[in-house]
Each structure stands twice: as C-alpha cells, then as structure tokens.
Amino acid sequence: MANNPIEPELKRYQALQEELLSNHENKFVIIHGEDPYDVFETFEDALKIGYEKYTTDPFLVRQVLRIPQVLNFTRFSLGQCQA
Amino acid sequence: MPSINSRLSPWGPIVTAYIGVSPQASAMLQKHGLPIPQTQSGMFLVDTGASATVVDPTFIANLGLTPKNFIEVHTPSTNGQPVLTPIYDVSIMFASTTPQSGAGTPVQIPYIKTVSAAGSHLQSQGIDGLIGRDVLEHCILIYNGPEAGFTLAW
Numbered sequence: 115m116a117n118n119p120i121e122p123e124l125k126r127y128q129a130l131q132e133e134l135l136s137n138h139e140n141k142f143v144i145i146h147g148e149d150p151y152d153v154f155e156t157f158e159d160a161l162k163i164g165y166e167k168y169t170t171d172p173f174l175v176r177q178v179l180r181i182p183q184v185l186n187f188t189r190f191s192l193g194q195c196q197a
Numbered sequence: 198m199p200s201i202n203s204r205l206s207p208w209g210p211i212v213t214a215y216i217g218v219s220p221q222a223s224a225m226l227q228k229h230g231l232p233i234p235q236t237q238s239g240m241f242l243v244d245t246g247a248s249a250t251v252v253d254p255t256f257i258a259n260l261g262l263t264p265k266n267f268i269e270v271h272t273p274s275t276n277g278q279p280v281l282t283p284i285y286d287v288s289i290m291f292a293s294t295t296p297q298s299g300a301g302t303p304v305q306i307p308y309i310k311t312v313s314a315a316g317s318h319l320q321s322q323g324i325d326g327l328i329g330r331d332v333l334e335h336c337i338l339i340y341n342g343p344e345a346g347f348t349l350a351w
Contacts, residue, residue, distance in 0.1 A: 118283075119263050158221065158311055161265070161286055165225035175265045175286075184279060185315060187272045188246030189327070192282075192317040 122147065123174035134178045146173040153178075198337075199293040199304060200350035208323060210243040210340065210347040212291060215303040216256050216326070219286035219311045234260045236290070236303075239325025243338060243349060247329035250289065252314045256325065257285055270315065283316045289332065291351070306335050306351040 118124070123145040127134075130151065134143060138153045142160040145151050146168050154160040157175065164173045177183065201212050217236040218226070226233045237256045262285045269279035289312050290303035309332060319326055339348040 118267070120265070120267070124267060157313070161219060161221040161311060162224070164265075165221045169225055169229060170231075172263045173265070183268050185268055185270045185282070186246075186248045187244075187251075187270065187327075189244060189272060192251065192270065192272050192274075192315075192319070 119172040120174045123172070127174060127176060131178075135180055138178050139180065140178060142175060142177050144173055144175050146171065198350050199291075199301075200348055201291060201294050202348050203294065203346065205340075205342075205345045205347055208242055210338075210349070211240050211324065212243060212328065212349060213238055213294075214241040214326065214328065215290040215292070216252055216260070216314075217288040217290070218260055218262065219288055221311065222262075222286065223288075236288075238303075240323075241326045241328045242324045243333070243347070244327040244329060245333065245338070247327045249331050250312050250314045250329040251317050251319060251327040252285065252287060253319045253325045254316050255320065257316050260287070262287070264316070266313070268315070270317075284313050285316055287312050287314050289314075289328075291349070306332065309335055 126145055142154045142157050143151050144160050144164040152163060160175045164175055215236045215238045218234055223233050237259050239256065264283035265286050266284040267281045268284050270282040271279050290305050292303045293301040312332060335351060337350040341347060
C-alpha cells in the first residue's frame, strides 16, 4: 500500500470499528482525516456527500460490516496496483 | 433491450467498455468549474469468475482517481492470503453492437450509475479490465460456444 492516500482514514476506521459496528452496522461511513465521520444508508449517498464536503481531497467510503467484504477472482492472477 | 452481439475472442467474451468518473465526482468537478476527465474506452473481459469489476491502473491515472476504499482480494495466485486492493468509484457504459452494424452510442446500464471497481494490472494479459458479477447481475449473458459467439444484454 505504498503512497496510499487514504491510509490515515483506514487506520482511523480500524480505531472506530467497534463504535461503528455498535451503532451503524451495515451503513456506509465516510471518513476524512480527523473530521467527525458521517453515516449514510447507501454508497451513492455517502459518495455524493463526500465529494460535496471534501471535493478532490481523498476520503474513505466503507460499509460498516462485522465480516469484512472480500472480493474473489477465479482468474489466476491479478497484478498488484499501487494507489 | 440494448445488447452486444459479438464473436468470442481468444481471450473469451470481450466487450468495449467506456470508463468515466462517477456521477458524484462529475457533479463535484462541474460545480467547481474543474475539467471532467474524458471517458476512456478499452477491451474488457466478461468474467463470471470475478465478483467485482476490475480496471487497469492506466485508466485510473487518466481519470485522475483516488481510491475510496481498500478491500481484501483472493485469487488462485494469492495462495489463500488475501491482498489489499484499491477500490475506485467509476461510471461504466457499453455501446450496443452487432457483428453487422458495428458499435452504437455508449449508454449506461439502467440501475448502475456508480461502480466500485478494483484497480489491478491487466494490460500485460491483453485486456484493460474485467466486467464482474457486480455489473453482470443487471445483465443477461448468453455464451454460445458452438457458434463461437456471445450476447450481453441489459
């Protein structure tokens, strides 16, 4: 994850995870720096408000899930992508 | 119902997909008078083994995208150890086409305004990305092996 522009937000999500799971499970949260986080019903709404508040600044949009989302690809290999 | 009717390629069912910034990003750029990056077209493999759509990083760079999330990804080559992969918000369009008529005007698939696409290198494998089941769940896919063709309708 070299040069990951949302690394601080990912770390903050980890720190907030229990609180988010207790109060906002299955909702979508946006996190930007140390700003108060916002919670939404849909990914599209979270993205819309995230762009309105933070414009071109990086921000995290993640669904609050007890079991983290995992993607599966049966194709043998996907190359790594640095953000 | 718009559709793509095409021949199977050596890679399988390949469609031309048009990748742009998400509608939400586009609205923000427009509101602030910033240029909206031009939609990028490329060859995408229709892949029922992919749980999500994948876009090559060259598209990500040309569209000026930053990741909105990182999600763990499993492939056979990760040997059971998931790899964190960046996720980008994009829009995706297809051009309705037949072997006889060629491509029409690109249009969005109804109900899919914003796609969360994983960023991963695929151009070395001869394609620009994968159309995964997140998009295919809104489509009808017919794989006609004996006739070496396929239909993707939406």
